[in-house]
Amino acid sequence: MTSNSWWSSSSSEKEEMFYANAVVKAAQILMEEEEEDVSSESVITRRIRINRDRQGAHEKLVNDYFSDAPLYNADIFRRGFRMSRRLFTRIADDLAGLDLFFNRIW
Template sequence: MDTSDEEESIVLRQRREFQPLYTRALLIRDQRDGRWHINRDRAGSHDRIWNDYIIDECKYPSKYFRRRFRMRCELFWRILSNVEAHDVYFMQRNDAAGRPRLSELQKSIAAIRLLSHSYKADCCDEYLLLGETTDVESKKHFCDIVIALYVGWAWGTNGAGEEFF
C-alpha cells in the first residue's frame, strides 16, 4: 500500500469519526425501511410554547395569547381538557422507537393556529416544529372533536354548554 492510499484512508476514517454531532442529530436514517427521521426537538417545542404563553412568568402577556390564538387562555385550557378527554389522539404517547410523540398542547395549538388565522399547513413548522402532515391531521381531529362536543351548545340557551365554557 503506498502512502497516498494510507493518507486517504486516514482522512476518510477521521472524517467518519469526527463528523459534527448536529448533522447526525438532524437526520437519522432508519435502516429498516429507508426513511429519514428528522429530529424536530419535540420537547424543546413544547417547552417553548409553555415558556412563551402558559407559565405565570411567561415571555408574552395574555393579550398576545389572545391575539395569536383568537381566544382567552382560560377558554383554550377548557377546550384542550375536553378535547383531550374525548380522543386519545391528543394524548402524548411514545412512538415505536420509545421517543415521546407530540404533546396535546402542540397538536391543539397547531390546529387552533391553522383555524384561527387561515394559515397554510406548513406554517407551524417554524414555531411548533411540526410537519405539514401532522398539522393537517391535528386540524382534522380537532375539528371532528369540537363538532362532536359542542354541536348542541348555543349562546343564550339557559346554561346549555356551561360545563364547557
C-alpha cells in the first residue's frame, strides 16, 4: 500500500494546509471581483441626445410673456416668475449693461 504524505502528516500540518488553501481561494475570489470592477469601469456610456428645440421654446417664451401683446397677463407672469414684469425687465436691463453675456436676445 502506498502512503500518502498528506495522510501521514500531523494534524497541525493539515490545519496549516487547509488555511493556506482557504487563503489562496479567497485571494482568487478577490482578484476576480477586482477584474469585474475594472471591466465595468472601462465601459463608456453615451447619453442619448434629444432635440429639444431650444430656439423655438425661447421664441414661444418671448411671444407669450414679453411681446407687445403678451398671451399671459401680469398676474400669470407674477405667478410664474415670482416678480412683476417691470421688475424682471429692469433686472435684465441692468445685467445687460454690466456684462455682454446678459444682452437681451428679444
